[in-house]
Amino acid sequence: xxxxxxxxxxxxxxxxxxxxxxxxxxxxxxxxxxxxxxxxxxxxxxxxxxxxxxxxxxxxxxxxxxxxxxxxxxxxxxxxxxxxxxxxxxxxxxxxxxxxxxxxxxxxxxxxxxxxxxxxxxxxxxxxxxxxxxxxxxxxxxxxxxxxxxxxxxxxxxxxxxxxxxxxxxxxxxxxxxxxxxxxxxxxxxxxxxxxxxxxxxxxxxxxxxxxxxxxxxxxxxxxxxxxxxxxxxxxxxxxxxxxxxxxxxxxxxx
Amino acid sequence: xxxxxxxxxxxxxxxxxxxxxxxxxxxxxxxxxxxxxxxxxxxxxxxxxxxxxxxxxxxxxxxxxxxxxxxxxxxxxxxxxxxxxxxxxxxxxxxxxxxxxxxxxxxxxxxxxxxxxxxxxxxxxxxxxxxxxxxxxxxxxxxxxxxxxxxxxxxxxxxxxxxxxxxxxxxxxxxxxxxxxxxxxxxxxxxxxxxxxxxxxxxxxxxxxxxxxxxxxxxxxxxxxxxxxxxxxxxxxxxxxxxxxxxxxxxxxxxxxxxxxxxxxxxxxxxxxxxxxxxxxxxxxxxxxxxxxxxxxxxxxxxxxxxxxxxxxxxxxx
Numbered sequence: 001x002x003x004x005x006x007x008x009x010x011x012x013x014x015x016x017x018x019x020x021x022x023x024x025x026x027x028x029x030x031x032x033x034x035x036x037x038x039x040x041x042x043x044x045x046x047x048x049x050x051x052x053x054x055x056x057x058x059x060x061x062x063x064x065x066x067x068x069x070x071x072x073x074x075x076x077x078x079x080x081x082x083x084x085x086x087x088x089x090x091x092x093x094x095x096x097x098x099x100x101x102x103x104x105x106x107x108x109x110x111x112x113x114x115x116x117x118x119x120x121x122x123x124x125x126x127x128x129x130x131x132x133x134x135x136x137x138x139x140x141x142x143x144x145x146x147x148x149x150x151x152x153x154x155x156x157x158x159x160x161x162x163x164x165x166x167x168x169x170x171x172x173x174x175x176x177x178x179x180x181x182x183x184x185x186x187x188x189x190x191x192x193x194x195x196x197x198x199x200x201x202x203x204x205x206x207x208x209x210x211x212x213x214x215x216x217x218x219x220x221x222x223x224x225x226x227x228x229x230x231x232x233x234x235x236x237x238x239x240x241x242x243x244x245x246x247x248x249x250x251x252x253x254x255x
Numbered sequence: 256x257x258x259x260x261x262x263x264x265x266x267x268x269x270x271x272x273x274x275x276x277x278x279x280x281x282x283x284x285x286x287x288x289x290x291x292x293x294x295x296x297x298x299x300x301x302x303x304x305x306x307x308x309x310x311x312x313x314x315x316x317x318x319x320x321x322x323x324x325x326x327x328x329x330x331x332x333x334x335x336x337x338x339x340x341x342x343x344x345x346x347x348x349x350x351x352x353x354x355x356x357x358x359x360x361x362x363x364x365x366x367x368x369x370x371x372x373x374x375x376x377x378x379x380x381x382x383x384x385x386x387x388x389x390x391x392x393x394x395x396x397x398x399x400x401x402x403x404x405x406x407x408x409x410x411x412x413x414x415x416x417x418x419x420x421x422x423x424x425x426x427x428x429x430x431x432x433x434x435x436x437x438x439x440x441x442x443x444x445x446x447x448x449x450x451x452x453x454x455x456x457x458x459x460x461x462x463x464x465x466x467x468x469x470x471x472x473x474x475x476x477x478x479x480x481x482x483x484x485x486x487x488x489x490x491x492x493x494x495x496x497x498x499x500x501x502x503x504x505x506x507x508x509x510x511x512x513x514x515x516x517x518x519x520x521x522x523x524x525x526x527x528x529x530x531x532x533x534x535x536x537x538x539x540x541x542x543x544x545x546x547x548x549x550x551x552x553x554x555x556x557x558x559x560x561x562x563x564x565x566x567x568x569x570x571x572x573x
């Protein structure tokens with residue numbers, strides 16, 4: 001299978017695939033900027049992470065560097081499964097389905113600002129990248145990475161809910177990973193530690209965000225059930241509640 | 256030179272007749288796909304032909320507030336749309352030096368057709384007509400930069416601003432997507448333009464007459480009889496032309512190399528099949544989306560804009 005893929009991917013096809021993936025990674029960030037439904041936001045983030053995984057795999061096929069393969073697996077496991085699973089679990093417990101609050105920038109303006117910043121990034125970064133004597137494709141990969149990080153920042157400051165801000169942070173981190181894939185060659189252990197750090201950060205920030213709107217009396221009560229959250233029975237119950245809640249809402253809407 | 260002119264005249268007649276004949280079928284096909292998605296049988300595939308034929312027999316009624324604009328607009332609209340159809344070859348590409356495929360000409364012809372449709376909407380002096388015209392022109396003005404940007408990208412990659420030449424170049428290299436797969440986002444952007452320009456869900460729903468949501472239907476609400484026939488037919492032709500731009504630039508196979516009866520027939524069948532597939536995709540796309548609120552519509556365009564500008568950046572700099 002691997003040999004087949006290696007022989008099938010010609011240099012032109014490789015460049016084409018990388019370009020498509022870069023464009024779609026940035027587009028997924030544009031979708032995250034504008035989406036209001038939190039579950040859809042999460043699925044867009046998962047989509048972005050899947051694209052990053054594919055990109056890492058394509059780069060591995062081209063460069064034959066095993067670090068890229070490990071990075072691909074690491075991204076797949078953590079950003080496609082563990083983090084989204086955890087966020088979904090927390091979201092099921094939160095009484096919040098949408099984030100309609102946009103601060104400073106509307107979604108359309110945010111996307112336009114992102115386009116402008118992508119161009120600005122290219123203009124500012126091209127002299128530096130020329131000195132690194134990277135190929136145009138890899139330079140654009142770096143530009144896309146920085147643009148993605150900036151788009152993550154835009155998500156963080158233009159949205160109001162903590163969960164969306166966390167997804168913005170994760171998008172930003174995906175941008176950093178993208179720069180890492182194209183420009184620097186960090187040792188795997190560093191990448192691994194970054195991921196561990198990321199998971200810890202997301203866990204803590206979500207737990208703290210969960211009680212952010214609570215009064216002092218309520219705060220402890222809200223955090224109290226956390227140890228039970230990771231049991232299978234609790235998750236099943238929460239999922240069941242969520243499904244029935246959705247059905248009830250739909251039924252009342254139909255009425 | 257005279258042979259060239261004959262060849263070109265033949266192209267114009269064949270292209271126009273073919274576009275006029277098959278366009279209503281695609282409208283019905285999309286309705287059929289949507290009906291299947293909703294668990295219904297849907298209307299016959301020839302229903303649009305029956306409707307158009309029925310309109311042709313009906314009397315034309317004019318509002319007593321309307322001027323000559325209302326009378327000439329449907330003719331001008333249909334003529335401009337049919338002329339725009341000549342810019343996009345459907346069956347064979349005429350190897351002549353008339354430069355009728357200019358992108359600028361194509362876009363302005365469609366723009367002029369839309370302008371007269373909007374003016375006719377206002378001319379009826381009804382609230383709905385004015386509202387529809389205002390909405391349609393707002394949407395058109397937002398989508399215009401996206402269309403221009405898409406054609407700029409094509410012009411950059413294919414080194415021409417002539418649609419005939421673009422299709423020829425794409426055909427010679429065996430399909431632009433196979434040589435430059437990075438142009439795939441442009442396919443999506445062009446698909447969004449097709450949806451917007453033919454006023455389909457999620458931008459507008461051509462099957463309803465809800466006062467709060469209708470755009471295109473509100474604009475032609477005052478039209479009746481033959482005038483409505485012309486308006487409906489021009490909308491159907493416009494959809495076919497835009498579908499042809501997408502199909503023939505990205506999947507340029509099946510064109511007649513020599514102009515014989517059999518090769519032209521095969522080319523027609525090829526185009527018909529490709530268009531049917533695209534119609535099914537449009538039907539499925541429409542079925543999976545709800546209509547967007549008017550104020551959320553610009554975001555849909557911005558995504559197409561973002562896709563095309565990113566493709567240009569990556570094509571130019573990477």
